[in-house]
Amino acid sequence: MDTHFTGYLFTQPWWLLLLLALIPLALLKNRAGSRSSIIFSSLSLLGSLGTRQRDIAGRISLAFLSLFIIFSAISLARPQKQNSHTERxxxxxxxxxxxxxxxxxxxxxxxxxxxxxxxxxxxxxxxxxxxxxxxxxxxxxxxxxxxxxxxxxxxxxxxxxxxxxxxxxxxxxxxxxxxxxxxxxxxxxxxxxxxxxxxxxxxxxxxxxxxxxxxxxxxxxxxxxxxxxxxxxxxxxxxxxxxxxxxxxxxxxxxxxxxxxxxxxxxxxxxxxxxxxxxxxxxxxxxxEKTERTQKVVATYQDFHHYFTFAAALSLLGHLVILCFHKSAGPE
Structure with missing residues (x-):
């Protein structure tokens, strides 16, 4: 049995409910919009040559936003590792x-x-x-x-x-x-x-x-x-x-x-x-010669939320940077 995650816990687990915000983001990502079923010649095709690049940028931006929500929820839930030792x-x-x-x-x-x-x-x-x-x-x-x-x-x-x-x-x-x-x-x-x-x-x-x-x-x-x-x-x-x-x-x-x-x-x-x-x-x-088996269990806690806070900040930064470039690439 894998025991690498033994002793880890969340002190404020209700913040994980923020992960529910990923559901509407997933729906938004999968929504491609309506397309015409009739193909005809049009010079407007030339005007849409840059659309694919802008769509890719939007998808990456959405991915960064999703990561921001995930890391923020985990950080706010305060992940900790419990270390216990017994004092005899x-x-x-x-x-x-x-x-x-x-x-x-x-x-x-x-x-x-x-x-x-x-x-x-x-x-x-x-x-x-x-x-x-x-x-x-x-x-x-x-x-x-x-x-x-x-x-x-x-x-x-x-x-x-x-x-x-x-x-x-x-x-x-x-x-x-x-x-x-x-x-x-x-x-x-x-x-x-x-x-x-x-x-x-x-x-x-x-x-x-x-x-x-x-x-x-x-x-x-x-x-x-x-x-x-x-x-x-x-x-x-x-x-x-x-x-x-x-x-x-x-x-x-x-x-x-x-x-x-x-x-x-x-x-x-x-x-x-x-x-x-x-x-x-x-x-x-x-x-x-009976003996008292007196033991005291001492628990210490190590916080890991700062790692997820840092990851959330990077994700948000990535989202904002791509969003800015996306807008600057659009029509003025």
């Missing part, structure tokens, strides 16, 4: 997503799109879907391994944020380990700088237990509680998943600490042993 208002809920990017997130023990994939890939896809469902929340990203890294500040620019999440992957150049306490502390500090919010939450996604950093997860959770920040913890991974050469991966999970973090901060703990579990965890968080 932040919901008042600020979220930090703290994602584990330690080496163990490369374990391939999840199914996604019919194939076995690594934990970090599933995590990125589910997190991106969560962000898309909350367009009015300010969301930031702090990945961590042996220490936290600020990848994205809290922002409403979600397209930019989604691009950042695509680049968050386990990196052997990062300090290895799982610094849950430090990640919580860094996330809480970032959220505490925003004093204009009604709700602040951290979503901690990890597949291991705290084994790096100077701050324990419980200490970090208590500090977050003091600041009024809730922490939702998500433990990801199957108990049988392991890296090549690793005998026992199950010992890496510290569900007890993650449960305690959530309890201290009035959050929730989730155990994701499959892609479906992970999707349900983020869907639950989305339902628990």
């Amino acid at each position: 208002k932040a919901s008042g809920i600020d979220i930090i997503i703290s994602m584990d990017v330690s080496f163990s997130m490369e374990i391939a023990d999840f199914r996604f799109d019919g194939r076995t994939v690594q934990r970090d890939l599933v995590s990125r896809e589910v997190v991106k879907q969560f962000i898309k469902q909350r367009p009015n929340d300010r969301i930031g990203l702090i990945p961590f391994a042996g220490q936290p890294y600020q990848e994205s500040p809290i922002t409403l620019e979600h397209d930019w944020l989604l691009g950042k999440i695509d680049k968050v992957r386990p990196n052997r150049e990062l300090s290895q380990g799982t610094a849950i306490g430090s990640a919580l502390s860094a996330s809480a500090i970032r959220l505490d700088k925003r004093q204009d919010t009604k709700s602040r939450i951290i979503i901690l996604l990890t597949d291991g237990s705290n084994n790096s950093g100077k701050l324990s997860p419980i200490q970090a959770a208590e500090a977050a509680k003091t600041l009024g920040i809730k922490v939702y913890t998500v433990a990801i991974g199957t108990e049988g998943g392991r890296l090549n050469g690793q005998r026992n991966a199950a010992q890496e999970f510290d569900t007890e600490t993650l449960e305690q973090i959530a309890k201290i901060t009035d959050g929730e703990y989730y155990r994701a042993k499959s892609t479906n579990d992970l999707v349900k965890a983020f869907s639950s968080i989305d339902a628990l």
Whole structure:
């Protein structure tokens, strides 16, 4: 469907009734006058040699007059184009997503799109879907391994944020380990700088237990509680998943600490042993932290009548010029 004219309107459309004046002009144009049905020799034929040129000039003059009426009617009807854009208002809920990017997130023990994939890939896809469902929340990203890294500040620019999440992957150049306490502390500090919010939450996604950093997860959770920040913890991974050469991966999970973090901060703990579990965890968080979807539609209008006014003036000028030449060509 052609949408080139979408948004155009006339603010005073009744002026288009002037177009009805074209009807008598059309009748006048088609009226050729009576002609004799008997052909006879006459010297008067010589006197009518210039008639055809004068008739052509009259027709052109009439055409210019018709254009003048058309352009004038459109100009007086005030054609405009409506341009609308939506202003989003932040919901008042600020979220930090703290994602584990330690080496163990490369374990391939999840199914996604019919194939076995690594934990970090599933995590990125589910997190991106969560962000898309909350367009009015300010969301930031702090990945961590042996220490936290600020990848994205809290922002409403979600397209930019989604691009950042695509680049968050386990990196052997990062300090290895799982610094849950430090990640919580860094996330809480970032959220505490925003004093204009009604709700602040951290979503901690990890597949291991705290084994790096100077701050324990419980200490970090208590500090977050003091600041009024809730922490939702998500433990990801199957108990049988392991890296090549690793005998026992199950010992890496510290569900007890993650449960305690959530309890201290009035959050929730989730155990994701499959892609479906992970999707349900983020869907639950989305339902628990309701957001106001406040939007304001702002419309601006662009006038186009001056183009038609100019065209009408040129048409009238053309009509008058031809009319003057037409009269000057007649008998004196």
